[in-house]
Amino acid sequence: MNDLDVLESQSIHIFREAFNRLDKIAMLWSIGKDSNVMLWLAKKAFLGHVPFPVIHVDTTHKIPEMIAFRDRVAREWDLPMIVGKNEAALAAGMGPGQGRVTCCSALKTEGLKQVLSEHGFTGVFAGIRRDEEGTRAKERVFSPRNEQAEWDVRDQPPEFWDQFKTDFAPGTHLRIHPLLAWTELDVWRYIRREGIPVVELYFAKDGRRYRSLGCAPCTGSIESTASTVDEIIAELATTKVSERSGRAQDKESEDAFERLRAGGYM
């Protein structure tokens, strides 16, 4: 098996463990490349089926092409989709103007918490990877969240030999991270190998492309001429710019991202 086969089998194993051990599970679908790979792996694990709903937390600030892509794929793959919105915060006019971290917490974290509690999910798949960011590098594959969906980063459970934490107190839930061991380059190589659909925004137009996708006001594009998957792979093999460099909310302070994540962000 080559390195992608190893990663694929490991992710399938994680999906199958969660499906067997947890009662009510769902998958976060951010429309980005990682969550599309995650969706693909779920279909591999369950032989073409997606036996749980996919959740899209809509901040209403997403780049319009992302929503169009979401609706097309959901239709073509016949996905059971739940779209969550923090209606109260949106009605009160929440936006990045109130502070990027505040906005992320309200529209993404709080929006997610509302969906989780409304449906009573006890496990939710999220497509984060260790190589994205320092606190994600410290994550567990099965990562517990308390009643307030908070992450206790100072006291994570041991996790070894692929024996995951699947016992947890009522009211708490688990975040499950099938892509934790993957890198950005692995993701693109796998997209190439499998022919996985991704949003056009990743491919360069007029000398710029998106490397990471989020909400329009906080996501910048990068200079690039990579207009095909092959060209993106070639670009990543030599780049020394970090993937989330275009994501403004990470940079408000030294601990901005850690605080976001401890509060329940993905």
Place this chain on the structure above:
Amino acid sequence: MSQNPLSIVVVGHVDHGKSTLVGRVLHETGALPEGKVEYLREVCDKRGMPFEWAFVMDALQAERDQGITIDTSRIRFATAQRPYILIDAPGHKEFLKNMITGAASAEAAVLVIDADEGVREQSRRHGYLLHLLGLEQIAVAVNKMDLVGWSEDRFRAVKAEIEAYLAGIGVRPTHVVPVSARGGDNIAGPSANSPWYKGPSVLAALDGFEPLAQSEDLPLRLPVQDVYKFDHRRIVAGRIESGRLKVGDTLVFAQSGASAKVATIEDWAGANLTRVAAEAGRSVAFTLDDQIFVERGQIAHLGGEGPALSHEIRARVFWLGKAPLAEGARLKLKLATAEHQVEVVAVERVIDVAELASRRGGEVERNAVAELVFRSRTPVAFDPFSANPKVGRFVLVDGYDIVGGGVVAEGVQKLPKSDNIFAVDHKVTAATRAAANGHGGGVVWLTGLSGAGKSTIAMEVERRLFLKGWQVTVLDGDNVRHGLCSDLGFSPEDRAENIRRVGEVAHLFAQAGLLVVTAFISPYRADRDRVRAMGEGFHEVHVATGLDECERRDPKGLYRKARAGAIPEFTGVSAPYEAPVDPELVLDTAGRSVDQSVEELVAYIEKRFSLSARRRA
């Protein structure tokens, strides 16, 4: 780039410079993104401290504030030779669970020792645990050589000290390298500060490690993870932990011993949609040519080379629980995909990892290592860790928490291996017995709530059939619990075992030609399905008296007690009842006399089992 990365863990005592070494290795290999070093310099300036390489991995505020690594972290880098996954592990004793989380997935290790402080408690403990986890390739970095003026004598003293310790546990380090992680000496190439050192740099030492041998050449071990029924087919899913699987192989399932051939290997999309074989490490899904009962926890293997089976296992355990562990403790043991309820029956040795001495018995403190004997109610299928690590190791769970892990040394009181049990053919056939009795053997399984009327109906059916000359008997819940199952309680695990035993006995009676009527609540669908799969002639009968009616009758006063909280795990009150989905017969007792229900069941049995009725039909 399609080469598999080698996983390296960096361990050692707190403050000996592990994270600094990691940060430096990443810098030297160009693994850090543009601007990272400048950014960290800014962070350090803001904190009014000199530049700290450890901040590359110590991303948490608490880690930066306290200057220690709390949790393990992973990052990729590559040398000219191959890609790596570098795992940073905390050295503080309090975070040993995180150190193990990191180290358990590594193929090789770097043990970092402070040249000035020398070998300390966690240096030894980490060295010991690496060995216990099965890591055999360990390089040692003697760090902070600048603080001892690059003294060759000091280096030799520390080297001798750690080599002596590791020799005591049977480990020989591949290299011992004098370094200054902060200064970058002997990290990527030779340092002018140590002209007396002729060995490899840290990176060269890493490049010298061998990837772990693949377990493809070991016997097949395929723990069943799940069984899917997305359509009419039953698809078995699991990961091949060792060996190879191919279409046409006859699989034997431990612990049941049932066997069937692999009919197809299933896949969705991808390059190989008509896969006919798969190797160790691959997550697979497959169908069988025979509808045998397969469930999560079983280990599929090929005939003649199955895992060992034992109710008692001796194991070396690292204990991470907050309270000490002692004899008599009851825990959940998870090995591959199986879960077993176990009791610690002996603490044979507690090992002092510093002195490599041991004492007998007593309590096992947090973060200590001990040799224990566990007794499991259900037989454990395993291989000794030394023979096949993937199915020779386990974790321990207490309540919601993973509280330890261990490697199996051996089984105590081994059971015969599942593939050494051969069914012996009877010379009296079922047809001969049926001809003599006038009816076939079989199991009529009554299930329903307590008070539904199962025993009353069963006993009356037995009497009437007996009067008609039938070979008939009843197995009743309360009765078997006095003898056959007197060691079992009412937890889901014990209920499952109770039903398994009764099911086996019922099928033996049925094979002997008897018509067996059973009266057990048997609340779990999976337990009943397992009994159905044990043999021929199983008829599930749902005595479908509703909870309200059962509670109104309450013939033994049990509902009253259960409602008062005096009976834990009482079906219908504080434990679930899973009604049959598709039973052979439903006896609806509402508004009907016992007599009417008995008549209906007797008529059903005669129709299905009596030879004259069969001939008439």
